[in-house]
Amino acid sequence: MSGEYEKYPMVTADQLKSRRERPRRVKMLTRDFIEDSLYNPSYGYFSKQVVIFTPGEPFKFNAMQDEQEFHQLLGRRYTEFEDKLDEKQPNDTRQLWHTPTELFRPYYGEAIARYLVVNYKLSQYPYHDLIIYEMGAGNGTLMLNILDYIRDTDPSVYDRTKFKIIEISSNLAKLQAQQLLRNADSKGHASKVEIINKSVFEWSQVVPEPCYFLAMEVFDNFAHDAIRYDPVTEEPLQGTVLIDSNGDFYDFYVPTIDPVASRYLRVRHAATAGRYPHPLSQSRILRKLRTSLPFSPNLSDPEYIPTRLMQFFDVLEKYFPAHRLVTSDFHVLPDTIKGINAPVVQTRYQRRTVPVSTPYVHQGYFDILFPTDFHVMELMYRAITGKLTNALSHEEFLRRWAYVEETETKNGENPLLSWYKNASVLTTV
Structure with missing residues (x-):
């Protein structure tokens, strides 16, 4: 395919935003392919495919015998939820996933609210309003749980509270607005809330006031x-993907690193003093011996670098100079594809999860989900924003801020603490 690679034009995810059909006869950087697959307004995974599971009434953990009972009840509610959707419109390829916000409603959201109120009172009240931004707010459940808690427990802080959602998906932005008007209780928050339907990367207005920025599982x-490396020269090569006239994918690695990826590699090296996981972990002598063997690969395994995450930190530094970040995500994931910091690539078919071994898949039908290296990410965030941080495991954060007795089963097990063991929480100090 090298001849086609030379002929086809290089395109970006931004250039494809207005397209209704998946592109053909083009080439693009790996990050643009992933961005287009997940977020294209016409065929992207989050634009068209995703349904977020809502379990209905909050689970009564104190009435359950143990975690096994919670697991069984959750399975039944999952089936009921999808059965109702199939009654309206059967769909073998429905993409359904859940979040801790939904599973542990309202206790998880109340823990976040408790953290926000305590830190707001310590550092900003009464001189500033409590301004909360949430990026990628899903069904709007976390927003409602936080606002309910503040209204019920601290009316003086509630009077000063403003909640702004930054949501890239038009469908989810509409759903969040509907949730806000669902009943009299939620309607009471309407004057506090603004839903901004755009990508955070399109943000262009400076917010000088102190604010909290929530980024939960985004x-x-x-x-x-x-990025792959020449095992002898250690030179990096950047991944691109060619899409041919049939819509098939071919990955190429080129020695010219674009400015965004090049800057990431420089900032990471400086921020970590050169200490981070790397595909070339073997000594140079061993690598040379390996490359001399028959059929040995001429490049290292790939490493996946979070260039978009670096650009998000740039947005925070430039447009939200007085922000304090609250973020939670997975530090490790099962069933990842090959490589350093590699993603899980999966879809759902007939209610079963189907993992695959490459990120170059039919755009919009597959979730491409990366782990976050919190050690590297924390150091890069500090280097870019100049702010101090605190990283905790998911369990440690919730032990500090949740009323854990509310999610304890009769035998003393606690799903709020034991689930999401593979997640971490990072906050700005």
Whole structure:
């Protein structure tokens, strides 16, 4: 395909936003392919495919015997939820997923609210309003749980509270607005809430006031670049993908690193003092011996670098200079594809999860989900924004801020603490 690679034009995800059909006879960087697959307004995974599971009434954990009972009840509610959807419109390829916000409603959201109120009172009240931005707010459940808690427990802080959602998906932005008007209780928050239907990367207005910026389970779907290294010279090569006239994918690695990926590599090296996971972990002598063997690969395994995450930190530094970040995400994931910091690539078919071994898949039908290296990410965030941070495991954060007795089963097990063991929480100090 090298001849086609030379002929086809290079395109970006931004250039494809207005397209209704998946592109053909083009080439693009890996990060642009992932961005287009997940977020294209016409065929992207989050634009068209995703349904977020809502379990109905909050689970009564104190009435359950143990975690096994919770697991069984959750399975039944999952089936009932999807049965109702199929009654309206059967769909073998429905993409359905859940979040801790939905599973542990309202306790998870109340823990976040408690963290926000305590820190707001310590550092900003009464001189500033409590301004909360949430990026990628899903069904709007976290917003409602936070506002309910503040209204019920601290009316003086509630009077000063403003909640702004930044939502890239038009469908989810509409759903969030509907949730806000669902009943009299939620309607009471309407004057506090603004839903901004745009990508955070299109943000262009400086917010000088102190604010809290929530980014819960969004880093995992930020686009990454793929980098492989020459095992002898250690030179990096950047991943691109060619899409032919039939819509088939071919990945190429080129020695010219674009400015965004090049800057990431420089900032990471400086921020970590050169200490981070790397595909070339073997000594140079061993690598030379390996490359001399028959059929040995001429490049290292790929590493996936979170260039979009770096650009998000740039947005925070430039447009939200007085922000304090609250973010949670997965530090490790099962069933990842080959490589350093590699993603899980999966779809759902007939209610079963189907993993695949490459990110170059039919755009919009597959979730491409990356783990976050919190050690590297924390150091890069500090280097770009100049702010100090605190990283905790998901369990440690919730032990500090949740009323854990509310999610304890009769035998003393606690799903709020034991689930999401593979997640971490990072906050700005």
